[in-house]
Amino acid sequence: MDAEVIVAGVNVAGSFALKALSGTDVIAIEKRRTLGYPVECGELVPYVEEMKRLLPDLKSYELFEIPGKYSTNETDYIELIIPNGKSFKVPFKSHIIERDRMVQDVASKGDATILTQHLITGYNRKKLDVRDLETKKKLTISGKVIIASDGGHSVIGRHLGLRNELCPTIQYLMDNVETDENVVKMFVGQEVAAGGYAWIIPKGNGLANVGLGFRKEYARKGDTIHKTMDRFLHKLDITKQYFEKAKIIHKVGAVVPIGLPGKTVVDNVLLAGDSGSQIITHVGAGIPTSMVCGNLAGKIASMHVREGIALSKYETEWKTQLMDALMRSYAIKSMWDLVSKDDARMVRMFEKLVTEKDMYHIIRGYLPLKLAVGKLFLPFLKMVI
Ligand SMILES: Cc1cc2nc3c(=O)[nH]c(=O)nc-3n(C[C@H](O)[C@H](O)[C@H](O)COP(=O)(O)OP(=O)(O)OC[C@H]3O[C@@H](n4cnc5c(N)ncnc54)[C@H](O)[C@@H]3O)c2cc1C
Structure with a gap:
């Protein structure tokens, strides 16, 4: 099976690549049955005015005009709470979105053949090894360009010798969470989320994405991510008030890249999104950067196929627009690491x-x-x- 472009992994970066690739011969490969689901994400996307401060070198902010139909809640503040309960509440406007719905709609704007329930198992000499999870058949798919949008654990990246530094996370979708739905809460400290932070992101009507990042090397001896989550929900004086009547609807575990991006163009592969560590690390925000990089990867891949433009243009372009902000963010995260063990x-x-x-x-x-x-x-x- 051949295509001009393969999009490997269809979530945020992959769906925005597919939209940008409209009019090109594309095959997309995704291991899940339903695009974007389950949602392993807090689903917070800052307003355009905030994006202009967070990523000030972007050429356009059009992607962040999030249609109201995807938004389940809008928040005006972020509140950071330190271990003694003291809080720092700052204005910050965000959409809390139904990310799976957005991903499905955006992906459908392209005209690719999308193979769901297909697992990429290898990359070898510009070809992908793929297994159909339903029929168990093995296929080989080759493309002039491959967009690796297969997340932090990228199989393609690994086959190219690239690895991301990752932080494990856990997140519950919860109902009856008693919190101010205008405020996103972030909690820091070794007890709450060693080497990361914990969050309550209100989705509206009592629903909330509640989760935390946890790095063992920053934790007290014997602590685990599950113990920490249990403590966060039920035992800490500064947090248990939110969850007294709450019910867990759904649980996910996933990873967030926390390193600086490395190479993102190798052979005929463009890495986009978490696969390329394109993330605002100090807050673990990867939706905006994955949207931007997926969109750019799609555009450059299409120009490569039609006009022979060099694939290296992708890396030059995203670095011009994002790298300064990603480095500033990484510097904050590194400073944070220095004080987060005590x-x-x-x-x-x-x-x-x-x-x-x-x-x-x-x-x-x-x-x-x-x-x-x-x-x-x-x-x-x-x-x-
Ligand atoms: C718990 C949690 C909360 C977060 N909250 C926020 C937030 O509120 N706001 C924010 O901006 N960011 C948040 N992030 C970060 C954000 O979710 C990611 O940066 C973003 O999802 C990256 O998108 P992506 O498309 O690059 O990768 P992913 O979302 O990881 O998508 C990769 C896709 O590739 C598919 N795939 C992977 N391997 C294979 C394979 N071998 N074969 C076929 N398909 C494969 C996957 O099924 C998936 O669909 C959060 C992350 C986590 C883990």
């Missing part, structure tokens, strides 16, 4: 050094100067704080 110290640092105004900038990916300088003196600060 809750008492984290509290002291926040109380002495961070204001709500600082948090306004940090959430948007800008480290205030005093903290950037503080990072250089962290060993000294650790002695005095």
Whole structure:
């Protein structure tokens, strides 16, 4: 089986690639039965005005004009809560979307043949090995260009010798969560989410995506992601109030890339989205970057097939538009890592050094100067704080 372009994995990056590839001969391959489902995501997408601050070098913000039909809730604030319960509440406008519906609609805007329930098992000399999960038949599919939009664990990336640094996460869709539905809550600290953060993202009408990221190397001995989630829901004084009447509807576990992007063009492969670690790491936001990079990968692949434009243009282009923001975000995440093994110290640092105004900038990916300088003196600060 051959195609001009193969889209390998159809979720956020893959669906936006498919839309951009309209008019090209495309086969898309997806292991799931239903595109975008189950949803392994908090489903928060910032408003256009926030995207302009988060990713200021984008050439267009049109992709972020999210149609109202995908939105189940709109929030005006993000509130960060530290281990002693002190909170930093900052204005930040977001859509909380039904991401699976958006992915399905966007993918259908292209005219590709989409093979669902097909698992990619290998990449070899510009060809993909694929297994039909229903019939168990094996196929080989080749394309002039392959867009690897198969997520953080990318099989194609692995076959090219590329690996992403990943943070495990767990998320429950819950009903009857008693929280202010205008506010997205983020909790930090070793007890709450070692090496990550925990979130309550209200979807409206009592529903919420509730989850956390957990890195074992930042956790206390014997802690696991499941123990941490149980503690977050039922045992901590600063959180249990939200969940007293709550019911779990659905559970997922997934990963978030937390490294800086490496190579994203190898042979005839373009890596887009989580497969290429194109993510705003300090908040684990990958929907916007996957939309942008999927769209760009689709456009460049189509121009390569029609006009012979070099595939390397993809990497040049996305780096011009995103890399500066991704590096700023990564710097914040790295600073965060330095203080996240000790809750008492984290509290002291926040109380002495961070204001709500600082948090306004940090959430948007800008480290205030005093903290950037503080990072250089962290060993000294650790002695005095
Ligand atoms: C719990 C959690 C909460 C998050 N919350 C948010 C949030 O609120 N806002 C935000 O911006 N970001 C969030 N993120 C990050 C965001 O979800 C990702 O960055 C985004 O989904 C990346 O999209 P993608 O299309 O690149 O990869 P993925 O969403 O991982 O999609 C990869 C696709 O490829 C398919 N696939 C994988 N392997 C194969 C294979 N071998 N064969 C065939 N198909 C395959 C998968 O089934 C999937 O459909 C969250 C992530 C997690 C884990």
